[in-house]
Amino acid sequence: MKYYIIAGEASGDLHGANLMKELYKADAHANIRFWGGDLMEATGGTLVKHYRELAFMGFTEVAMNLKTIFANIKLCKEDILAFKPDVIIFIDYPGFNMRIAKWAKPLGFKTHYYISPQIWAWKENRITAIKRDVDHMYIILPFEKDFYEQKHNFAVEFVGHPLIDAIHNRKRTDTERFKKDHNLDSRPVIALLPGSRKQEIAKMLSIMLSVVDDFPDYQFVIAGAPSQEYSFYEQFLTKSSVHFISNQTYDLLSVAYAALVTSGTATLETALFKVPEVVCYKGGWLSYQIAKRIITLKYISLVNLIMDKEVVKELIQGELNKKNLKKELNRILTAEYRQNLLKQYDLLEEKLGGKGASFKTANLIFKHLT
Numbered sequence: 001m002k003y004y005i006i007a008g009e010a011s012g013d014l015h016g017a018n019l020m021k022e023l024y025k026a027d028a029h030a031n032i033r034f035w036g037g038d039l040m041e042a043t044g045g046t047l048v049k050h051y052r053e054l055a056f057m058g059f060t061e062v063a064m065n066l067k068t069i070f071a072n073i074k075l076c077k078e079d080i081l082a083f084k085p086d087v088i089i090f091i092d093y094p095g096f097n098m099r100i101a102k103w104a105k106p107l108g109f110k111t112h113y114y115i116s117p118q119i120w121a122w123k124e125n126r127i128t129a130i131k132r133d134v135d136h137m138y139i140i141l142p143f144e145k146d147f148y149e150q151k152h153n154f155a156v157e158f159v160g161h162p163l164i165d166a167i168h169n170r171k172r173t174d175t176e177r178f179k180k181d182h183n184l185d186s187r188p189v190i191a192l193l194p195g196s197r198k199q200e201i202a203k204m205l206s207i208m209l210s211v212v213d214d215f216p217d218y219q220f221v222i223a224g225a226p227s228q229e230y231s232f233y234e235q236f237l238t239k240s241s242v243h244f245i246s247n248q249t250y251d252l253l254s255v256a257y258a259a260l261v262t263s264g265t266a267t268l269e270t271a272l273f274k275v276p277e278v279v280c281y282k283g284g285w286l287s288y289q290i291a292k293r294i295i296t297l298k299y300i301s302l303v304n305l306i307m308d309k310e311v312v313k314e315l316i317q318g319e320l321n322k323k324n325l326k327k328e329l330n331r332i333l334t335a336e337y338r339q340n341l342l343k344q345y346d347l348l349e350e351k352l353g354g355k356g357a358s359f360k361t362a363n364l365i366f367k368h369l370t
Helices: 011-026 036-041 058-064 066-083 094-106 124-134 141-150 162-168 177-179 198-214 230-236 250-256 264-272 285-294 303-305 322-332 334-353 357-369
Strands: 003-007 031-036 044-050 087-091 109-115 138-139 188-193 221-225 242-246 258-261 279-282 313-316
Touching: 003 011, 003 094, 011 031, 011 036, 011 087, 011 162, 011 357, 031 036, 031 066, 036 044, 044 066, 066 094, 066 141, 087 094, 087 357, 094 109, 094 124, 109 279, 109 357, 124 141, 138 141, 138 357, 162 264, 162 357, 177 250, 188 198, 188 250, 188 264, 198 221, 198 258, 198 279, 198 322, 221 230, 221 250, 221 322, 230 242, 250 258, 250 264, 258 264, 258 322, 264 279, 264 303, 264 334, 279 322, 313 322, 322 334
Parallel strands: 003 031, 003 087, 031 044, 087 109, 109 138, 188 221, 188 258, 221 242, 258 279, 279 313
Antiparallel strands: none
């Protein structure tokens, strides 16, 4: 079978790579062409375009780059027509993928969506397009099944969350070796996960690093995004207690004692590594004003959304300042708070449905094609 996969972000690259591994097992003759990143490319197949060329964040940045976005959509359509896949597999990234699905379905292409667009958060009216343009939807969050099937009468498959596999199947990190290799000392590590795009990294790191001098008994380590060069991060490495490690976020989380995390998939990854965290978010003024008027969720972190209560503290926009960040970091460093939080993390993992998401999805896709 010929598979065309479209992933437009770092998290999509991770899940796309694991899905590809399982597709190659399920289909010995799989021919895969994809939009993604380094992890997918290392798995095999043919990379068409890297996600670092696709990532635009916020309403204003998207508006400024419409010409590039439309050029990428045109390229994708032409490439699909030339490849003639048996199925197109969309991984999240709805602004781009839903446009391709709308175009592809009437042409007779089979459309499968892995990792649903978060239409339960905003743009719920996209359900009309999903029901029209998507043949099969594979969801990874437990509350999404009721949302689609009970509220919108659209059958979906809950496959569990692929992060559980990605974390459990990885090689265990040797803490002592890791610290030695990266010139870290014996102090506990506080991981800083500021995101993957330049504008959010710059905004988040400036605030995260403001508390460094207040915690001399800890060392802070910035998790560098694979999509950014070291030269970009150099401006933030002005203190001896601040270190930088690129493209090794899972290794870093496996040795971290606590973390400050920009909202997104990283909040869930941090929880699954059982690392106490403070969730941070501050966007551009205009983007935030627009977003808060159309997003009606009680929480922004996946941890709290899945648990339907505040498990981890969220500091959003004006609340994200040095005073509040220092207070919340002090709190997650206390023994009693940590013990209670880790119990909630265990319950979170149970709700996510256990291992096997990539295996289940790949085999369901192959089954639907044969």
